[in-house]
Amino acid sequence: MMNVKKMCVVILAILLTSAINIRAQIPRSEHPRPQFERNEWANLNGEWTYTFDFSESGLERGLFNSEGFDAKIVVPFCPESKLSGVGYKDFINNIWYHRKIEIPEGWDGKNIKLNFGAVYYTAEVYIDGKFVLRHFGGSTSFSADITSFVEAGKKHNLVVYAHSDLRSANQGAGKQNLQCKSYGCNYTRTTGIWQTVWLEAIDQKGLQSAQVITDIDQSKIIIHPRFYSESGNNLNITILEKGRKIGKTTVKANNSSIAIIPVKKAKLWSPENPFLYDVVYEVTDEKGQVLDKVQSYLGMRKVHIEGNKIYLNNKPFYHRLVLDQGFYPEGIWTAPSDEDLIEDIKLSMAAGFNGARLHQKVFEERFYYHADRLGYITWGEAASWGMDCNSEITARNFLSEWEDIVVRDRNHPSLLVWTPMNEAWWPDQVQYPRFVTDLYEMAKNLDPTRPVNTVSGGVHIVTDIYTVHDYEQDGKRLKNILYNEKGEFKQTPNHINHGKNMNIGFNGLAHSLQFDFPKYTGGQPYLIDEFGGIKWTVDQQKNKGGSWGYGNAPKTLDELYTRLESQVDAILSLKDQVWGYCYTQLTDVEQEQNGIYFYDRTTKFDMNKIKAIFSKTPETK
Structure with missing residues (x-):
C-alpha cells in the first residue's frame, strides 16, 4: 500500500503536470507585465466567441447581453490573422467578443482587475450586460475594476466591443492599410483584441504603480509609488542583486511618498553588461502582515x-x-x-x-x-x-x-x-x-x-x-x-x-x-x-x-x-x-x-x- 509521503508526491506531480498542460493550451500564457507581476492572476487568452457587426447595430440589438456568439476566435490574435482562426482581411469596423469568466473563491475580499494589453481601437467592456468601461487608443494597455460586477466562485459573461474607423484620419493607424489590400509599405490591418487579457486580484490598498528613476552619478534609486487607496500602511522596497539583498527602505503607503535607496558600487546597465536588479514591493499593515506583493526589476543607467x-x-x-x-x-x-x-x-x-x-x-x-x-x-x-x-x-x-x-x-x-x-x-x-x-x-x-x-x-x-x-x-x-x-x-x-x-x-x-x-x-x-x-x-x-x-x-x-x-x-x-x-x-x-x-x-x-x-x-x- 502506498504510504502518505509517496501519495503526496504523486498527487503533486499530477497537479503540476496538469498545470503545465493547461498552460501549454493557452496562447501567450506568460505574464504580460514582467516589471509589475503579482502571483494572483489568471490569463484569459484562448478561445472566445465573436461576431462581426458591419452594420454597427450591435448596441441596438443588445449584443452586450450576449452569453456567447456563434463563431470562435483565438485571443490575443486579431481577426485578420491566421492564428486567430478567422483570417478575415477586409475592413472590420466593429467586432464583439464573449467569454465566460470565473473569479477564484480565494480572491474574495480583494479588488478584481480586468486587464487588456491592447485593443484596437475603441473598446467597451460589459459584465453580464452591464457597462463597465470605455477606452480610447488602439496601442495602449488599460484596466477595468470589475469588483462590483462579479462574485468570487461564480461565472460571469464578459463581452468586449471594439470599434475602429481607420479611414477617419482621427486615429493612429501605424502601418495598417488604408486601402483594401496591402501596398507599398502598408500592410494587413489589426482590429480588436491583439494583446493578452488577464485578471488580477489586488488588495484594496495595494500598489498601483511605481515610477523608477536611477541616478548613477549619486548611486541612488528614486522610486515614486502610487496606491489604489492611501492609508497608514507601509510600503517596503527591497533591492536584490542576484538574490542578495543590497538595499531596503520603508515609506508610508501614500502617494506623496518618495523612496530613495543608495546603492553601493552600483552595477550599471549597458549593452555590454545588461545587469538588472530585482525589486520587491510589499504593502504591509500595522502588524507587518503583507497585503500586497509585486515583483519587479530595474536597470541603473543614464x-x-x-x-x-x-x-x-x-x-x-x-x-x-x-x-x-x-x-x-x-x-x-x-x-x-x-x-x-x-x-x-x-x-x-x-x-x-x-x-x-x-x-x-x-x-x-x-x-x-x-x-x-x-x-x-x-x-x-x-x-x-x-x-x-x-x-x-x-x-x-x-x-x-x-x-x-x-x-x-x-x-x-x-x-x-x-x-x-x-x-x-x-x-x-x-x-x-x-x-x-x-x-x-x-x-x-x-x-x-x-x-x-x-x-x-x-x-x-x-x-x-x-x-x-x-x-x-x-x-x-x-x-x-x-x-x-x-x-x-x-x-x-x-x-x-x-x-x-x-x-x-x-x-x-x-x-x-x-x-x-x-x-x-x-x-x-x-x-x-x-x-x-x-x-x-x-x-x-x-x-x-x-x-x-x-x-x-x-x-x-x-x-x-x-x-x-x-x-x-x-x-x-x-x-x-x-x-x-x-x-x-x-x-x-x-x-x-x-x-x-x-x-x-x-x-x-x-x-x-x-x-x-x-x-x-x-x-x-
Missing part, C-alpha cells in the same frame, strides 16, 4: 545629450539601429510566442545592430523585458501614420494615448529615446506646432530622463534630436546629401506645405505666414534614422513587380553588399556631424521585401558579411 552626441552612462554612445516593424506572417501585430520576441532581438544583434527603432507600433511590454535582459537598445514609438496631424480631434485622441505609452514603458532601461510621430510632412502653421509641442512637453513632464525625437524624419518643431530620412542608394551621393561641401545639413521637408489655401487662421483670418518651421543649425544630435531599404527578393531576376523596396534593385548579391557597405561607410565617415543611423529594415514585411531577413525570419544573406558591415563603428570604419 541617457543624456551633450552637444551633438547622445551619451549612455556618461560616455558617447553611437546608435547602429535597425527599423523593426513588429509584424508576423501568422500573427500580424501579435508575436505567435514569447520566443518569437526573443528571436527578433537575437536576429538583429546577429546582424551587427546594437538596437532598434520600434517603428509605428507600440511593442508589448515583454519585448522591452527581453531587450532589458539582452542589452538591446530601443527607441519607443507610437503608431502615428494615418492621422491628420493638423486636426484638433486627432490631437485629442493621440495625446491621451501618448501619455499612456510613456507612463507604461518609462521604467525600461533599454528604452533610450521617445519618438511619438513619424514623417509628418504636411503641417499647417497653427494646430500642428501646437500639437507637436504638446507631445514633446508631455513626454518631458512624464519622463524627464530621456531625449525626445518628436517627429522622426518629419517637420520638427521642438525636439532633442534632429532626424532625417533619405533612401539615396549611392553612398557618395548620400554623404553629400546629409552634409555637403558647403557645410550644409539635409533638412526635413518642412517646405512641403506653408499653409497656403488653408483656412487655418482665427476668426477666418489666415495665419500662414506667422510661423517659420525651424531648421537644423547644429548644437544637438543629428541622425539619419531611416536609410537603405535595399530590395532583394527570393529570386531577384524573376521578380516582375510583385515586391516593393527603395531604389533600383541590385542585380547580384555582390552588388548589394557593395552598395550597403558604401551607404554605411558614408554615414560613419560623418561621425562629427551624424551621430548614428537606423537601417530599413530587420525583416521583409508582406510585399515590402527589403529586410535583412525574410518575413518568416529565415536567413536571406551571408550573415558574416552583413554583420561585418553593421558592426562597424566610427572608430573602426
Whole structure:
C-alpha cells in the first residue's frame, strides 16, 4: 500500500503536470507585465466567441447581453490573422467578443482587475450586460475594476466591443492599410483584441504603480509609488542583486511618498553588461502582515545629450539601429510566442545592430523585458501614420494615448529615446506646432530622463534630436546629401506645405505666414534614422513587380553588399556631424521585401558579411 509521503508526491506531480498542460493550451500564457507581476492572476487568452457587426447595430440589438456568439476566435490574435482562426482581411469596423469568466473563491475580499494589453481601437467592456468601461487608443494597455460586477466562485459573461474607423484620419493607424489590400509599405490591418487579457486580484490598498528613476552619478534609486487607496500602511522596497539583498527602505503607503535607496558600487546597465536588479514591493499593515506583493526589476543607467552626441552612462554612445516593424506572417501585430520576441532581438544583434527603432507600433511590454535582459537598445514609438496631424480631434485622441505609452514603458532601461510621430510632412502653421509641442512637453513632464525625437524624419518643431530620412542608394551621393561641401545639413521637408489655401487662421483670418518651421543649425544630435531599404527578393531576376523596396534593385548579391557597405561607410565617415543611423529594415514585411531577413525570419544573406558591415563603428570604419 502506498504510504502518505509517496501519495503526496504523486498527487503533486499530477497537479503540476496538469498545470503545465493547461498552460501549454493557452496562447501567450506568460505574464504580460514582467516589471509589475503579482502571483494572483489568471490569463484569459484562448478561445472566445465573436461576431462581426458591419452594420454597427450591435448596441441596438443588445449584443452586450450576449452569453456567447456563434463563431470562435483565438485571443490575443486579431481577426485578420491566421492564428486567430478567422483570417478575415477586409475592413472590420466593429467586432464583439464573449467569454465566460470565473473569479477564484480565494480572491474574495480583494479588488478584481480586468486587464487588456491592447485593443484596437475603441473598446467597451460589459459584465453580464452591464457597462463597465470605455477606452480610447488602439496601442495602449488599460484596466477595468470589475469588483462590483462579479462574485468570487461564480461565472460571469464578459463581452468586449471594439470599434475602429481607420479611414477617419482621427486615429493612429501605424502601418495598417488604408486601402483594401496591402501596398507599398502598408500592410494587413489589426482590429480588436491583439494583446493578452488577464485578471488580477489586488488588495484594496495595494500598489498601483511605481515610477523608477536611477541616478548613477549619486548611486541612488528614486522610486515614486502610487496606491489604489492611501492609508497608514507601509510600503517596503527591497533591492536584490542576484538574490542578495543590497538595499531596503520603508515609506508610508501614500502617494506623496518618495523612496530613495543608495546603492553601493552600483552595477550599471549597458549593452555590454545588461545587469538588472530585482525589486520587491510589499504593502504591509500595522502588524507587518503583507497585503500586497509585486515583483519587479530595474536597470541603473543614464541617457543624456551633450552637444551633438547622445551619451549612455556618461560616455558617447553611437546608435547602429535597425527599423523593426513588429509584424508576423501568422500573427500580424501579435508575436505567435514569447520566443518569437526573443528571436527578433537575437536576429538583429546577429546582424551587427546594437538596437532598434520600434517603428509605428507600440511593442508589448515583454519585448522591452527581453531587450532589458539582452542589452538591446530601443527607441519607443507610437503608431502615428494615418492621422491628420493638423486636426484638433486627432490631437485629442493621440495625446491621451501618448501619455499612456510613456507612463507604461518609462521604467525600461533599454528604452533610450521617445519618438511619438513619424514623417509628418504636411503641417499647417497653427494646430500642428501646437500639437507637436504638446507631445514633446508631455513626454518631458512624464519622463524627464530621456531625449525626445518628436517627429522622426518629419517637420520638427521642438525636439532633442534632429532626424532625417533619405533612401539615396549611392553612398557618395548620400554623404553629400546629409552634409555637403558647403557645410550644409539635409533638412526635413518642412517646405512641403506653408499653409497656403488653408483656412487655418482665427476668426477666418489666415495665419500662414506667422510661423517659420525651424531648421537644423547644429548644437544637438543629428541622425539619419531611416536609410537603405535595399530590395532583394527570393529570386531577384524573376521578380516582375510583385515586391516593393527603395531604389533600383541590385542585380547580384555582390552588388548589394557593395552598395550597403558604401551607404554605411558614408554615414560613419560623418561621425562629427551624424551621430548614428537606423537601417530599413530587420525583416521583409508582406510585399515590402527589403529586410535583412525574410518575413518568416529565415536567413536571406551571408550573415558574416552583413554583420561585418553593421558592426562597424566610427572608430573602426
